[in-house]
Amino acid sequence: MNTSFAFFPAILLLLIACQTPEKKSTPPVQEKAITTSEKDTNSIILSADTLRPTGSLSLSFLGNHPAKMAIIIPGSDNPYVFLQDGSEISEIFPADSFAKVRIMVLKADQQGIRFINGSKHREAIFKKSGYYTVVLADNLETEPENTNSIQARVYFSSGRKD
Amino acid sequence: MSSNSIRYAVGKGMKNDKLDLMVIQTLLQLNNQKIKATGIFDMETQTAIENFQKDTEKMLAPTGSISPESTTLVRLEKALGITYEIADSSVVLGQGVEAAIKPLAIRFYCNSVPHHKMVITSGVRTAAAQAQAMFKKLEMKDDIIKLYLNKKAAKEVVDTYDESKKANDPANTTVNKITAVLEKQIANKVYISSHFNAKAFDMRSRDLDAHLVELFKKVSDGFVRKLIHEGKPPHLHLEMF
Numbered sequence: 001m002n003t004s005f006a007f008f009p010a011i012l013l014l015l016i017a018c019q020t021p022e023k024k025s026t027p028p029v030q031e032k033a034i035t036t037s038e039k040d041t042n043s044i045i046l047s048a049d050t051l052r053p054t055g056s057l058s059l060s061f062l063g064n065h066p067a068k069m070a071i072i073i074p075g076s077d078n079p080y081v082f083l084q085d086g087s088e089i090s091e092i093f094p095a096d097s098f099a100k101v102r103i104m105v106l107k108a109d110q111q112g113i114r115f116i117n118g119s120k121h122r123e124a125i126f127k128k129s130g131y132y133t134v135v136l137a138d139n140l141e142t143e144p145e146n147t148n149s150i151q152a153r154v155y156f157s158s159g160r161k162d
Numbered sequence: 163m164s165s166n167s168i169r170y171a172v173g174k175g176m177k178n179d180k181l182d183l184m185v186i187q188t189l190l191q192l193n194n195q196k197i198k199a200t201g202i203f204d205m206e207t208q209t210a211i212e213n214f215q216k217d218t219e220k221m222l223a224p225t226g227s228i229s230p231e232s233t234t235l236v237r238l239e240k241a242l243g244i245t246y247e248i249a250d251s252s253v254v255l256g257q258g259v260e261a262a263i264k265p266l267a268i269r270f271y272c273n274s275v276p277h278h279k280m281v282i283t284s285g286v287r288t289a290a291a292q293a294q295a296m297f298k299k300l301e302m303k304d305d306i307i308k309l310y311l312n313k314k315a316a317k318e319v320v321d322t323y324d325e326s327k328k329a330n331d332p333a334n335t336t337v338n339k340i341t342a343v344l345e346k347q348i349a350n351k352v353y354i355s356s357h358f359n360a361k362a363f364d365m366r367s368r369d370l371d372a373h374l375v376e377l378f379k380k381v382s383d384g385f386v387r388k389l390i391h392e393g394k395p396p397h398l399h400l401e402m403f
Contacts, residue, residue, distance in 0.1 A: 043302060070395070072394070077393065078393070078396070079393075080368075080394070080395050080396060086249075086250065115368040115369060115396065117371045117372060118368070118369050118370045118371030118372075118374060119371070120369075138252070139252070139283065139284055140395050141283035141284065141364060141366055141368070141395060141396070141397045142283055142284035142364045142395075142397060143355075143356065143357075143364075143392065143399070144309065144394075144395075145309050145310055145354075145355055146284060146287060146355050146356070146357050146364075147295070148295050148298060150302070
């Protein structure tokens with residue numbers, strides 16, 4: 001495993017493993033409390049529709065979730081930013097503990113791994129305004145219909161004209 | 163269709179295809195012959211082939227050429243390490259596919275500088291596994307008709323699920339009913355997943371630059387029936403002959 005990606009101190013990370021969303025601790029500023037009536041897209045519940053540059057987004061997983069995670073960014077030919085992909089990419093959690101995560105908080109300055117012309121780059125995910133899709137899948141290197149996957153969408157508002 | 167790591171013979175008076183020469187010259191290097199991998203046939207290559215045949219194969223009269231089916235090629239390939247990897251234990255390859263991948267992987271490895279290994283990320287999928295996955299999505303109220311390209315085939319699955327739910331069937335009965343629908347579709351050559359085809363598999367492409375993707379397309383000519391460079395998510399979808 002590339003240990004440099006295992007824990008990145010600048011990333012705000014709220015890990016509440018194996019707990020129900022109701023027992024969640026006080027949410028960060030700008031984050032609404034999670035209730036089941038909110039954006040329940042498949043089995044990811046997002047705490048908000050919109051993410052702002054200084055804000056954060058809670059993701060609550062219902063039940064067991066797929067092992068890998070990426071965010072599809074808008075307006076790019078190369079839109080996959082990987083956050084978790086087995087031992088090769090463990091940007092937010094060590095690979096083996098990711099399966100136990102039930103709630104995670106992504107800050108708007110969260111970074112991920114993007115492959116540009118075959119090279120790995122670590123970069124901020126949320127840059128331009130638009131819809132971002134959070135994808136969790138057992139396999140992020142095959143057609144979506146060929147793997148168990150769940151996804152949810154959030155609008156990022158950069159606060160400037162993109 | 164090719165089943166060896168070179169398509170045509172290499173040596174004096176032979177076709178000497180550039181991609182084949184890169185394979186042979188790289189293999190000769192790995193077998194301690196002092197030679198450059200240039201893709202061009204020259205005296206150095208001729209001598210290296212003859213030396214290998216004389217010293218390692220103990221040929222009394224070296225032929226100086228290597229054909230795709232020759233024992234010289236088999237012996238040369240023994241010096242190779244791993245040229246492809248399977249991403250994880252969940253990847254199941256169809257019968258005979260791994261044997262077909264091997265020469266292609268050698269070809270890609272020898273032609274890429276620095277040498278690049280193929281990584282297989284997905285293999286064949288059974289109707290039962292697909293039914294389980296579709297059931298899960300339907301339970302989560304996913305719009306699976308939107309997800310699948312073959313809307314008619316997907317609708318048949320949704321209708322079967324709805325009917326089974328109406329009949330209060332337990333989950334495993336519903337999955338079995340969906341499996342039966344998918345098996346019937348497969349028998350009629352309707353593939354809701356391209357991975358029902360036992361010859362299909364996916365390969366990692368995110369670590370390949372544009373040059374390597376083009377090179378892979380070239381080296382796979384004659385080895386694969388279909389090659390699609392997918393972007394969402396990034397991977398190469400291949401179907402062998």
